Amino acid sequence: MNHWLIVPVVLPATLAALTVLMFRHHLFLQRVFSTTGTAALFLISLGLMVRAGGGAVEVYELGNWPAPFGIVLVLDRLAAIMLVLTTLLALMTQLYAIGSGWDARGKHFHALYQFQLMGILGAFLTGDAFNLFVFFEVLLIASYGLMIHGGGARRLRAGTQYVIYNLLGSTLFLFALGTLYAVTGTLNMADLAVRVAELGPDHSALIRVAAVMLLLVFCVKAALLPLHFWLPESYANAPAPVASLFAIMTKVGAYSIIRVYTLVFPPSLPATADSFGVWLLPAALLTLIFGTIGILGAHRLTRLVAFAAIASMGTLLTAISLFTEQAMTAALYYTLHSTFATAALFVIADLVRAGRRDADDLITPAPAPPARNGLLAALFFAAAIAMTGMPPLSGFAGKLLVLDAARAALAMGPIWAAVLISSLVAIIGFARAGSTVFWKTHPPDPNPAPDEGPPRTPGALALVTGCALIAPLILLSVFAGPVTGYLADTSAQLYAPQGYISAVLHTPGVAE
């Protein structure tokens, strides 16, 4: 019996519970255990990715009940990639939280962090639609806790909006699941795939409604326009390491779309064929455009990054909504890229803020921080290059892959125009912000007001993690060939769901 599949859920749950039970007053112990746990999760995820690399789909039947009656965990290439991505990001942002002291600004940071990981990883691993809902809840409530970590009026206000909006999404999720179950009588995704395909044309109206509602739920998570309203305020006001980790949260939405709409409602399915294709692509392009406009219009660095995150989701969803194997490879590559680019920018914005006292992260001229303005400027420059899709970092390859994949599409013209023009606007926006923050400085006030201490200078660990977050963007670019190779295999697996379905439904069940 191979239990590794459940470890990404059980390990963080156990760690979080232990943290609360035994050392909720010992920050040092929390840091040690939590970081070790995250590092272990990363290594385990790597191991799982190697296993999944062979192309076999592994199934873990919880409670030893066979699918579709019990819940199963499924490991395929896609799930494995998302695990590795999440845990690597989590490790870095956690180190940043420790290095910057963010984790000490409120209670239970590390416990919530582990619960958050449990929720995200569980969502990637599950093969059951209702269980996906459960883990959406886990990650939502944990993320709410992390978001308002440290308190403050603005943050609490943003957090309330965040949780209310997402609860709307959760409610819709339940409606979607109810409809789905009422028509098909099952919740296992592989089983759903089989049954939905067999469904007669008479039942198409209701299954279409279910498919669309489910898609909208995922679009809320993925911040697709006009369901993105929860994102800008909450990301801009979340503690930096949390905002940074949240780069993966929108990807949970994207992942779910990829999973469900290649497996259960593939584009080839006649019943749902024209129910979402017509609006998903235009909405994705609008997301890209509005996100970019937000970059240009932002007054704060964090808000700028939040809109950049929306824009990058727009590009990503554009690629997804093409629903071809080639476009999926591009989408997956872009997922990896945009996660790290967003995360890096949030961390860098926080490092900037730390040295700027009153100016905070406002995009206005301010006294240059006494130390490391150059390093921060370089980091910002690099991350902005990645985010705007300029070479040599991964954004460029990602953008080219998306453009290339859109070539065959009917809407090639609009897609190309939107992607390229928004790149330009993003470049302008980032250049304006960067040149104001890093170049338009005035010398520090020689006689600071007595009550102001020296500006906080970020510690070495915080700076190192800031740099480390750029590293994946470089590596993704340098090793773009092998990476896209693995991702091409992944999308091939996604577009041949028979392997997934038979693995889930034909794994022998209970030893009775």
Place this chain on the structure above:
Amino acid sequence: MSLFLIVLLPFAGALLPGLLIRAGRNVCAATTGAVTATALLGLIVNAPAVMRGQSLTARLDWLPALGLNANFHLDGLGLLFAGLILGIGLLIILYARFYLSREDPMGRFYTFLLLFQGAMVGIVLSDNILLLLVFWELTSLSSFLLIGYWSHLPESRQGARMALTVTGTGGLAMIAGMLILGNLADSYDLSVILTRKETIQASSLYPLALVLILAGCFTKSAQFPFHFWLPHAMAAPTPVSAYLHSATMVKAGLFLMARLWPVLSGTPEWFYIVATTGLVTMVLGALIALFKDDLKALLAFSTVSHLGLITMLLGFGTKGAAVAAVFHIINHASFKAALFMTAGIIDHETHTRDAQRLGGLRRLMPVTFAIATITALSMAGLPFLNGFLSKEMMLEEAAHTAWLGNPWLVPALATAGALLSVAYSLRYLVHVFLGPERDDYPTRPHDPGFGMWAAPALLVVPVIVIGIYPAVAEALVNTTATAVIGQDPHVHLKIWHGLTPALFLSVVAVAGGALLLSVQRPLARLWDSTPRPEAKTMFDAAIAGLAGLGNRVTDGLHNGAITRYAAIFMVTVVAVGWHAYGGGALGAETRALSQISPVAWIGWAVLVIATLGLIRYHRNRLRALVLMGVIGLIVSISFNYLSAPDLALTQLSVEVVTIILLLLALNFLPEITPPETPPLRRMRDMTIAAAAGLGAGGLIYLLMTRDFVFGTISDFHLTRSYKGGGGDNVVNVILVDFRGYDTFGEITVLGIAAIVIYAVTEALLDSPVRRRLLHRQPGHALAGDAHPMMMVIGTRVLMPIALMVAAYIFLRGHNQPGGGFIAGLVASIALVMQYMASGFAWASERQRYPYHGIIAAGVLLATATGVGSWLADRPFLTSNFGYFRIPPLKEFELATAMGFDAGVFLVVVGAVMLALESISRMARRQDNEVSPYPMDIDPARETTPAKET
């Protein structure tokens, strides 16, 4: 040396100057020079082979899925450009060492410079057009850094952003163009593309690809109407201007046009777009240059003009013109870089570059004067200097070119351009060096040290040598031109071609130019008084407008009103759902409607009335809460009515706990919610809400009147519940066994929620919010008896009973309605009652285990039960059960699921109590009077208790 290494060296070496600046400026400059020299050496080693006609390649797969590969090749064109980039680069490094002052961060300068250099070398050696794009964009980025080098100057920042924006625009257009081109040629490798001329030009996409690629070239090479960024880029230090904006970067567009000349040229589109743009740029640039007083601006516009000239030649599409273009690239690079350096020297030594404030420098700065004279005359195209030769060739080609059938337009305009060129070149000499010496220079001018004039002096050498003995350049021109036009042109460069039309035009140009210069001053006054579109103002206004628009759009849309967000959400869901529904087919109803019993009618009526009441009275929070309680109750009852006793029990206890917690929270809220939205918007929201409600109701109706299409998975659960899960109560077996994993997740959610509540209140404890809450005057008088005796006694009696009920419900859960969740809620209610009766402080003193721990213990217990099945080599949460008999008890069942359920129980108790505790803490003050007694009035006590703290 490998081509990879030549390209990589500047990049790899870019880190060195930034580090070595700590060892001093000389070390820093020398290292930078060494890096460039090594790369140049590597290039020279390969030169003989290229001159023999070979072309070298180096290939490495990078992103094969896309066709983006690290393929390099070196042919004549690449050799020429790489040589210019590295050779002039070396001189610039030398020049910059003496140009930059002590205050300038030199390490950073050289780092940026090397990055730029690497990107340029990459462009000219790329054999893959996508790879070329990578380097292309890199030059935009590195030039952004270089132009903005003096970042404290506003014009530097603005110039840098403008250059980035304009060249970035072109770059993005070019991405599209290259992707189309690669698709037409079925390869992104230049060596392949260059062989596919017919296919590419036959395609209907050719014009589009051409326009997009040319957009990139024109922006980079500052062609009209994109020329405006170049003068503003002059805010950069002069070495940058000399390097980027005369010798290299602005030639990248020309390079690319030359590179793609074999496949793209020869069509009318090419001719009319490229030649016309070039022609217009040449004349316009020269005209503006004539009136610029800033020496660098003068040179900048002269560069624009010369770039236009070369563009025009490439646009002619004839082989002769292409050869002339190549030759002029060489010549222009040499004299213009030197000229820029002289402008820098003048600026450096006199502290001004305003032609109005200069003049008479020839005696004060003789060396500079000499260099400037030779190079400026070359720029003017006077004989025995290299500029003359290529200008003659240009005029010769122009003389044979008709534009829309008009044979004299091109020659006339070309001559006009040459004439203007003579005028501004001479002006550079006359207005700066000639004339009387002045006594109002900002500082006393003198020649710079050798280090500073060495570089331009070196550049003078080719200007003279080629000018006098052009045959030395023949080999290079032929090799380069071979790479462009695909065959060796066997051109012979000579000074005297006989009495050709070109010579005649040239004479006209020189004479006219000299004449024009004599009336420059009055013309300049006229020029200044004529209104002209000012590119920078327009550009700034456009960008500011765009940013302002962006700000209004985003801030206007994201105004933080959750009602609006929710409204948009609802509308979207309803609209999209309706669209999906409309496109599908709906089968007939398969279930008959059942009879409605009177009980159901009553329940329904109460539900509707309570809901309407809630809408009516929702501004009064307490009343709203009561009505919500009613609704919850009806929902619980209807669960029971519909044969779901487990759900009913759960719902009931959840209602109780929720209402209690909400009551506590109401304590901190005003009694009345004031209306915040205007009536019209309320109407809008009402409509949306009604639509959403009707949609949900309609959907549920449709679902309930139809059978499942397939057999459901619950049949399996029903049949296996007892045999496989050891319980008769299927709901409970589903919760703890079939889908125990879901429950595992949900209890985690509950636990997290409680922890979050704790964390939030903890964050609020020190906030001004709490102080305000504590000092709030209650709206009405509080009851004097906070802990009434009746309630205290009642709850004490109830507590053991309630706990017993909880235990009972817990134990019977597997077979009868009940289970850990409900039991947990009941137990919490028992505890909450004590808090309500005797107050928070009294109760929590009697509570030994922290609620945090209880939650955590519950999660751990559930996890441990799940993990326990690993011991039996079964998956997580596999249950086992058995029947035992301990006399005198009857046979009873024990299941591992009970451990799991106990975990659920603990989490529920802990979560509810932690939430309660957290909310209560908000209301407690440090100076709160805590009574040691369970109730305020106790007849058993002798006296009224003395209040203690």
